[in-house]
Amino acid sequence: MNRTVAVLGPSTYSEEAAAWLLQGTDWRLVPCKTIADVFESTLSGRTAFSVVPVENTFEGSVSLHIDWLVNEADLPIQTEWVYPIHVNLMSLPQFDGEWRRIRKVLSHQVAFAQCRRFLNEHLPEAELEAVGSTAEGARLVGERGDPYTAAIGPATAGARYGLKLLAPAIQDHKNNFTRFVLAGKEPMDPLRPEGRGEQARKTTLLLMPGEDFPGGLHQLLSAFAWRRLNLTKIESRPTKRQLGTYYFYVDVDASMESVLLRGAVEEIRAVGCDVRVMGSYPTYGFPEEKA
Ligand SMILES: O=C(O)C(=O)Cc1ccccc1
Numbered sequence: 001m002n003r004t005v006a007v008l009g010p011s012t013y014s015e016e017a018a019a020w021l022l023q024g025t026d027w028r029l030v031p032c033k034t035i036a037d038v039f040e041s042t043l044s045g046r047t048a049f050s051v052v053p054v055e056n057t058f059e060g061s062v063s064l065h066i067d068w069l070v071n072e073a074d075l076p077i078q079t080e081w082v083y084p085i086h087v088n089l090m091s092l093p094q095f096d097g098e099w100r101r102i103r104k105v106l107s108h109q110v111a112f113a114q115c116r117r118f119l120n121e122h123l124p125e126a127e128l129e130a131v132g133s134t135a136e137g138a139r140l141v142g143e144r145g146d147p148y149t150a151a152i153g154p155a156t157a158g159a160r161y162g163l164k165l166l167a168p169a170i171q172d173h174k175n176n177f178t179r180f181v182l183a184g185k186e187p188m189d190p191l192r193p194e195g196r197g198e199q200a201r202k203t204t205l206l207l208m209p210g211e212d213f214p215g216g217l218h219q220l221l222s223a224f225a226w227r228r229l230n231l232t233k234i235e236s237r238p239t240k241r242q243l244g245t246y247y248f249y250v251d252v253d254a255s256m257e258s259v260l261l262r263g264a265v266e267e268i269r270a271v272g273c274d275v276r277v278m279g280s281y282p283t284y285g286f287p288e289e290k291a
Contacts, residue, residue: 001186004030006038006047011135011157013111017083017180018051021193021284034132035065039073042184049184050075056110056178063237064109066249069278070206071240075183077204077279079191082177082286087115089167090138090158095147099166102126103148106137110178111152117172126150138163177286183279193284201255202232204278207248207268208239217248220273223264229254249278256280 005022009015009031018029030047032038042050050073052065069075091102099122105112109130112119119126131137134153141151142161151163158165182188209216224231233251254261256277265275 002045002048004028004047005049005051005182006030006032006041007051008032008035008038008133009135011138011154011160012108012133013083013085013154013178014051014053014133014180016154016156017053017081017178018182020083021079021081021180021182021191023193025189025191033136035068039068039075042075043073047184048186049078049182049188051180051182053110053178054080054181056113056176062110066235067237069181069183070237070247070249073183075185076277077181077183077281078186078188079182079281079284080179080202081193081284082179084286085111085114085171085176085178086154086169087111087152087171087176088155088158088165089118089150089152089170090141090155090163091150091166092141092145092147093162093164095150095164095166099123100125101148102150104129104146105150105152106131106140107152108132108134108137111137114171114173114176114178115152118170122167123150135160181279188281190282191284199282199284200253201257201280202283203252203254203256203261203280205250205252205265206276206278207250208274208276209247210272210274212245219271220248220268223267224252227260227264229260229264 007014007018007029038050041047054065102123104127106129111134112128135157137151138157138161141149230253232253235249236246239245269275
């Protein structure tokens with residue numbers, strides 16, 4: 001099997017997070033410029049897996065990426081982990097004014113979400129321009145050559161594109177975690193990221209109700225409830241087929257091997273709701289820093 005993993009990069013948070021997960025293994029990261037390129041490389045078989053950020057502690061899901069997994073890239077989730085993100089404000093070396101004079105900031109939408117308060121407070125006038133990755137933002141600051149345009153992202157991206165550090169750790173919360181998934185057709189080998197949390201198993205399901213009726217969602221949820229299956233997430237997303245129709249994206253704290261979860265899925269299907277198993281996989285934690 002081709003032991004490669006596609007990831008946004010080089011010098012992105014996804015690359016950093018994937019390197020942490022795969023430390024001590026012989027998996028090789030293949031940096032891609034956009035998330036579309038990441039998925040495309042796995043769908044075409046050039047890489048075995050794609051790594052994607054799917055959720056951020058404070059703003060919730062990265063809907064765009066989840067929609068990719070649901071609608072475009074039929075790749076089962078094989079592993080999930082959370083990774084802490086430290087965001088830096090960086091500019092061309094010749095900028096030497098107050099932060100307020102920065103007119104534009106380039107970054108990935110998730111990084112903006114993680115620094116909302118800092119940006120409102122210190123750069124209230126700056127226009128935020130979302131680009132394909134934090135590294136792409138840093139690259140563009142270098143390429144455009146405007147000293148009043150800054151980037152927020154990993155220090156490695158700043159170093160790669162010749163930027164200087166204006167402010168370190170500008171994320172709004174100390175324990176700023178992003179959830180990443182690794183998706184691909186084959187199961188991933190068991191991993192042991194150094195000294196990090198117990199691995200639990202989790203299953204992601206997509207529930208697609210056949211019809212809309214009062215109590216419909218309650219009926220689906222009761223299949224989990226009486227079996228005491230814990231849901232760690234539920235989100236409704238538009239089906240994109242008809243306005244006002246939704247599917248439910250559900251994370252369950254159990255493996256698909258579990259008799260109880262199999263029973264719940266069977267029951268839900270029997271009452272006319274389509275169920276797609278998006279993956280049943282180990283999840284790895286990262287210890288929180290003490291406040
Ligand atoms: O653009 C990047 O560096 C990414 O990997 C996406 C991202 C951005 C911010 C937090 C986590 C992931």
